[in-house]
Amino acid sequence: MKTKVLLIICTFFISSSHAQFFKKLGEKAEKAAERTVERRVEKESSKKTDQAIDSVFGTGKKKQKKEKKSKKDKEKSTNDSKSSNKKTNQDIVTGSSFFPDGNLIFEETFKEDNKGDFPANWETTGGGEIITIKGEKAFRLYPNSLCITKTGKLPENYALEFDLTTENLAYKELSGSEFRVQFTNENKLNKDLKQRAEFHFSLWQGSATADKIHVENFGTESKISNNINYKMNDVFNRTAHFTVVVNGKRLRVYIDNEKALDLPSLLQNNAGKYIQFYLRGTKQEENHIVAISNIKITEESEDIRSLIMKGGFSTTKILFDSGSDKIKNESFLYLDKIGKVLLEDKNIKLKIIGHTDSDGDSKANLSLSQKRAISVKNYLQEKFKISETAIQTDGKGENEPVADNKTNEGKAQNRRVEFKKI
Template structure:
């Protein structure tokens, strides 16, 4: 009996252990399953976070790029020494080694107007009274503005009188209906001559011209050539003129002695230092070759203006430098007068467009007052000029040095008001 009880107890204990083990195993299995589920959830969360972060990065990067693009447009030009002149600043791409590369050039005429023509006094349909021509032309209206339309193979010249050695010629060239057909061989030409003769093939002349044959490779170039010159130049300059057709383009031709620069919509496309030889450039002629009246091809000019300019500042610096009385200060002060800004802006654009130009800015005074005080004042005035240029233009600080000479180097008599005005000057010496 005792033996049977022991056997029964053993069997019962075994069953209880099995049940307990089964429950334990079941619990462990559930825990393992839960742990596995949590592991999977964490992995899913992590992968989701990664994808979300990448998506958000793309979104915010796009926003940042958009903000940068929105912040890039040219700032409105302001007057005064604290404004950065961005309107004329050339591009600054990065080179292979990360170096800053500056290119581009602009020119804004600022001299006295010596000739201006808007055809206000001429009737529509007439050839303008103040011009000469070989084949004619007529006044037309373009957006209610008068312009001189050239007839085919017409050479025209305004009665400007003899032009000075340094000047800027501006005009709008208006073209329309230049859509390839019957334009083969056509061209528009600007000639610089030394005689007041209306003649297409003057022996002494320099010219630039371009094809009006839109759509052809011929109109991808501007041809420059001088005739009767010792230093002969005949070349094609790559420039897509056909992109300027059937609309209005603004030309600025700057003559400085033998040098010719030409800008289209204020972008420099021609710069030839010895192109205008034998004194050509005293008169300017316009020539239209080809085109068809039946197809209503139009080549016309409007808003012609000629201003007398000083010698090219860049050339003057390269020759050694120059001095000017156009930079004015308050009496006994280094505070620049606002009337000085026009000249300083022109100089700033010159120095900005050519990073190789280095100058010493030298201040000079008249003899009024104490000589030591004048020396200090001249130094401060030179520094004021440097600060203005650096504040408005992208010029390397190392390209500008300053010094003062006070009253020690007069260029005129200090006993008269006129003489003192000449002595109160700022000099720019090439380094």
């Protein structure tokens, strides 16, 4: 009986404790739920506040992501631009993107001219000065100046390359301004020669010919005068690379490697023999800058097979270690072109003749020239499996110079390899 009473009492207390426990648990859960709701409200309120601030200052997360992407795209664009510049503005010693086998016949970097001076090898009607652009020298043309330099008479086929840098062309006081490249058949400092051809473009955005290139020739039977659409305003206030390709009467112009002009018969009456640059208008007091730099003229070389079939040719593009018959690696590309011609036409037979300058002993030079000719023969036969009977060799040493051995330039021309058809 006592045991039963004790169990009932215990059960009562346990039930009462459970009730209190669950009551307290419920109260805690309720408070926790309230705190959760409060935190969510605070978070949402904070989020709304952040969004409101972002809308004012433009610093939202979505915008940040967009800016990150934009930065990444910008970096890619910069890298792509650097890669393009390497191709358009590379330091070419010989050849160009248009005439890769051509010979560099003129180059002007203004390295011998002092900043602020007019360049020594140029002539002008209006003046100019040497300035620096990103550490490199450039020739700034003054308003209304015609400028020419000592290129000599240019060949039938060549490529003129130059960088054109313009700055502060905010189109103030620029009405009537233009930049002109002029082609003539005589080397006279006169912008109005009777027989000439030219292309020019306005430097003024408000011009009636903005975003056009004007082409014209003078003193010809087949007169050409036309405005050709091109996005010239995109070229200004930066550096743009121009390539002007002359093939007889034909003129092609590329701007940053994009074709802008292609005129088959603009250059009549030998108008492409000399080049002049002319700047019209602009004002120095407004600090308008129009400058040219990195000027190169590359002559188109004739096809090697054609040269061989005409009887042969000599070249200074095959180089050897000093005093040795070991061919330098940079010569292999040119030698491969000769090898391919011999491979394609089994009927061609050549005599390879080595030549040296006059430095050193004449007997040693004769022996060296013979060994160098043999080295060229061995390379062609080993790589292209040319028949032993297709190639003969000889050496003339210093005995048949083509230039003055008293100058470094002359010596370089005399160190040559000759290929004669037999």
